[in-house]
Amino acid sequence: MGSPVAAEPEWLAGRREKARGLVETLPLPDRKVKGWEFTSLDELDFEAYSASPAGATIDGGDDEVVVMPLTEAIERHPELVERHLGSLVAADDPFVARNEAEWADGVFIHVPEGVVVDQPIRIGLDLDRAGAAVYWRTLVVLEEGASAEVWEDYRSSDDGTDALLNTVVEVSVGQAARLHYVTSQDLSERAWLFSTQRATVDRDGLLDWAALGFGSGNGKVRMTTRLVGTGSEARVTGGYAGGNGQHLDYDTLQEHAAENTISDLAFRGILSDQATAVWRGMIKVEEGAQKTDAFQECRNMLLSPDAHADAIPGLEILADDVACTHAAAIAQVDPTQMFYLESRGLDEETSRSLIVEGFLQSLLERLGEGPVRDEIAGKLEERLAEVL
Numbered sequence: 166m167g168s169p170v171a172a173e174p175e176w177l178a179g180r181r182e183k184a185r186g187l188v189e190t191l192p193l194p195d196r197k198v199k200g201w202e203f204t205s206l207d208e209l210d211f212e213a214y215s216a217s218p219a220g221a222t223i224d225g226g227d228d229e230v231v232v233m234p235l236t237e238a239i240e241r242h243p244e245l246v247e248r249h250l251g252s253l254v255a256a257d258d259p260f261v262a263r264n265e266a267e268w269a270d271g272v273f274i275h276v277p278e279g280v281v282v283d284q285p286i287r288i289g290l291d292l293d294r295a296g297a298a299v300y301w302r303t304l305v306v307l308e309e310g311a312s313a314e315v316w317e318d319y320r321s322s323d324d325g326t327d328a329l330l331n332t333v334v335e336v337s338v339g340q341a342a343r344l345h346y347v348t349s350q351d352l353s354e355r356a357w358l359f360s361t362q363r364a365t366v367d368r369d370g371l372l373d374w375a376a377l378g379f380g381s382g383n384g385k386v387r388m389t390t391r392l393v394g395t396g397s398e399a400r401v402t403g404g405y406a407g408g409n410g411q412h413l414d415y416d417t418l419q420e421h422a423a424e425n426t427i428s429d430l431a432f433r434g435i436l437s438d439q440a441t442a443v444w445r446g447m448i449k450v451e452e453g454a455q456k457t458d459a460f461q462e463c464r465n466m467l468l469s470p471d472a473h474a475d476a477i478p479g480l481e482i483l484a485d486d487v488a489c490t491h492a493a494a495i496a497q498v499d500p501t502q503m504f505y506l507e508s509r510g511l512d513e514e515t516s517r518s519l520i521v522e523g524f525l526q527s528l529l530e531r532l533g534e535g536p537v538r539d540e541i542a543g544k545l546e547e548r549l550a551e552v553l
Contacts, residue, residue: 174239176247184256184265191259203443203475204385204414209357211263214298214329219270221301225286226274230313232286235271235302246273249306253335253363260359264300264333271302276311278339285537288317292328292352303334307342309367314345316537321353321380329357330381336364336372340394343371347537351544352380354409360386368394368423375532377541378405378413379548385414392419392426402531403432403463406545407440407472408552417446419461421454421487430461433528435521436472437552443475448482448489455486462492466524468517468553470497518553525549 173181193209194201226232231242239246256265272288292299305315319330330352338344352358358381366372376386390399405413419428434442444463465474478491498520506516525545532538 174243174247177239180251180256181266184262187256187262188259188266191262193259200416200445204383204412211298211329214296216267216269217294217297217299219299219301220291220293221270221272222287222289223272225284226282229277229280230282231273231275233273235273235304236269238273242273242275245275246304249335249337250302250304253337253365254333254361260331261333261361264302264331264361267298268300268302268333270299271304274305274313274315276307276313278308279310281311282313285314285316285535288315290317290319292319292321292330292356293323293326295327298329298331301330301332303332305336305344305346307338307344309340310342311339312343314535314537316347316349319348319350319352319358321351321356324354324380326353327355328353330359332360334360334362336362336374338364338366338370338372340367341369342367344373345533346372346374347377347532347541348375349377349541349544350380351548353382354380354411355382356380357382358384358386362387363389363391364399365391365393366397366399369396370394370398372399373533374399375402375404376415377403378415379544381411381413383412385416387416389418389420390428391422392428393422395423396425397423398427399429400531401428401430402528403430403444404434404525404528404545405442406435406548406552407442408437410439412440413442415444417444417461419446419448419459421448421450421457421459423454425456426454427458428460431527431531432463433525434463434465434474435468435525435549435552436465436474437468439469439471441473443477445477445479446491447479448491450482450484450487450489452483454484457484457487457489459487459489460491464493465495466521467495467497468521514553518549521549521553
């Protein structure tokens with residue numbers, strides 16, 4: 166593996182070298198490894214893909230806000246990037262290590278103290294070359310009292326493109342800062358997707374983030390939210406719609422490390438044909454994190470007898486004054502609802518479509534108001550037309 170970026174600073178070059186060594190020694194997980202019981206990597210061959218530049222667009226921000234390619238930010242804001250890059254996600258597993266060794270593209274977003282960004286910041290990444298392996302790095306930092314909305318979209322123009330995307334996302338929400346962060350992916354149904362996302366929220370801060378999956382053939386998305394400051398809050402929303410034998414895997418962790426923190430997680434999934442999905446969620450309350458209020462739920466609707474979903478909630482609580490609950494449900498389209506609609510003159514296809522749209526309505530409501538929600542609603546409508 167060669168250095169992806171020329172003339173790198175010494176601190177980054179050293180991290181690259183360490184990561185290359187880890188890549189050589191860390192094996193890919195098999196189904197005996199906890200968290201990977203339902204996702205097989207038997208057909209994954211990293212050597213079959215060559216590291217390639219990303220086709221990316223970055224828009225938004227203003228004069229007070231830093232929004233730029235990560236490689237450029239290393240040159241123009243070296244101390245800021247060095248302080249935050251790699252501070253939340255450690256290169257201690259084979260996917261993060263590969264990202265650390267190989268990334269050549271990414272984005273850096275820095276919102277200074279007290280600055281409110283009025284328009285959404287948009288990042289688009291295209292995965293369209295067969296045989297490509299794109300290693301992408303996202304770093305978002307909001308200082309105290311800042312506010313912003315960020316939408317990161319991964320996509321492919323052709324469902325037949327065999328490629329690989331490996332991303333690492335680090336999000337730091339400062340004291341009393343507010344961030345709405347959305348990642349969506351509509352990759353080729355032959356593509357591999359591995360994404361490691363970790364966020365921290367400081368005192369009285371708010372993180373409202375969502376992960377939406379419409380494409381990819383296999384892989385895993387890992388989302389960790391760590392509430393480190395008293396009064397911090399996180400709302401995590403997930404949605405996916407799979408068909409044609411896709412396998413979608415989401416692994417979420419809500420970590421409460423301070424008193425009086427709130428986390429609320431809700432996932433919704435639609436699966437047709439022979440699609441499969443797994444969601445594994447954990448609420449972890451650390452010692453001393455009293456007055457924690459945490460909730461998680463995952464609900465799946467199966468549109469085919471051959472579709473399958475696994476939902477595995479979990480709790481790890483080391484404090485005694487908390488309110489933590491979870492829920493999971495997997496069901497097919499309700500025949501009673503179908504009968505009700507059809508008895509009023511609607512055909513079977515329209516009736517089923519209305520039931521599915523109603524099932525997903527709460528998901529859209531959690532995305533808030535504005536242009537990002539409107540565009541995602543359009544993407545979801547297109548996806549549902551494909552899987553229904």
